[in-house]
Amino acid sequence: MKCKISLGLVLAAGVATPVLAEWTFVAxxxxxxxxxxxxxxxxxxCGRIRFAPAGYEDSEDIETKQGLSIRxxxxxxxxxxxxxxxxxxxxxxxxxxxxVEISFNDAEDYGFVLDQLAANASVNLSMIDQDVTxxxxxLTGSSAAIKSLKSACGGAIQQAARTEAPEGVVYCxxxxxKRQIEYVILDTPDGEWDALLTVNGEVTRAMTAYSFFGNTEAPRGFVVALLGEDRSETLVFQDGGKDWLEYGDYQYDKCN
Structure with missing residues (x-):
């Protein structure tokens, strides 16, 4: 839920001071x-925030409450x-x-958060039901870093928000x-990236390769290879009513 608050609202004295460090972008x-x-x-x-607080008990608290206030x-x-x-x-x-990983269901919500992070001086991550920080x-320097992030993610931010819940074939x-894997071929490619691969909820852009084996005969049932932006390789198979894929050193079978 987005909300605007009066400029006159002032936090109580004694809250923690902002972390003094520099924003960095990694492509x-x-x-x-x-x-x-x-x-x-x-x-x-792209489509998510990861926050590592000072103590593991804070991570557990955020997960248990299933909530966080971003101020x-x-x-x-x-x-x-x-x-x-x-x-x-x-x-x-x-x-x-x-x-703690926060995956947004709606790309507009995440866009709002990114815009506010880029426009303001600091951000307070606090307990959802109490005034505990x-x-x-x-946020000094965040604007340039977020601009680079948006450019690198392209349409992936919007697509990632739409593909959080497993849809279609899921492989386990x-x-x-243990991993749960799914993929989606994009209707509108983001440059060379025309697919999204989701592994345990984490989305990575990928490109499809239907001639992955070149002049060598492809294994029986081979459908497509997904070459991830993180340099991962995923081979998708379908044969005899069975669906599976190979990711890393393991085979993952259809589980839904």
């Missing part, structure tokens, strides 16, 4: 804009807008053992690390 293997301090990190990706600050004290993350507009989960980040399997 590959996964496009992201981030700011990092000694004990916390805020990372923006945009004109200066160190004046709140000018906010976005309330909740179950109705996003998926909140802990990934890679620590960071998990972290405050300085793996070794020690």
């Amino acid at each position: 590959a293997p996964t496009a992201n804009a981030f700011i990092q301090s000694n004990d916390s990190t805020l990372e923006l990706q 945009f600050m004109k200066d160190g004290t004046t709140e000018v807008g906010a976005f309330q993350v909740g179950q109705d507009n996003a998926n909140v989960q802990i990934v890679d053992n620590f960071p 998990y972290g405050i980040f300085d 399997g793996g070794g020690a690390v």
Whole structure:
């Protein structure tokens, strides 16, 4: 839920001060804009935010509550807008053992958040139901980093928001690390990227390769190869009423 708040609304004294660090944009293997301090990190990706607070207990709290208040600050004290993350507009989960990942259901919501981050001086990430701050980040330099992120993501931000929930064929399997994988071929390619590959909820742009094996005869049932922006290779197969794909060293079978 988006909301605008009067410029006169001032936070109570004694809140944490913004993290003093620089915003950085990284184009590959996964496009992201981030700011990092000694004990916390805020990372923006295509269609999602990853936030690593100072303590793991904060990550658990955010996931348990399935919510986060993103409060945009004109200066160190004046709140000018906010976005309330909740179950109705996003998926909140802990990934890679620590960071909280927020995947937005609606591209317009994420666009609003990015625009506010680029336009304001700092952002306060706080508890959804109490005035408790998990972290405050300085937004100086965020505008340029977010502009680069939007350019790199292209249509992927909008597409990623639409493909969070599994649709169509979903593949499951793996070794020690279990994965759920799906893909979508885009109606409108984003440059050379004409597909999106989703692995455990994380979306990566990919290009299709129907002649992946060149002059060598393709294996029986081969449909298409998906060459990910992160340099991953996914081979899709369909034969005899069975659907599966090969990702890394494992085979993943249709599971829906």
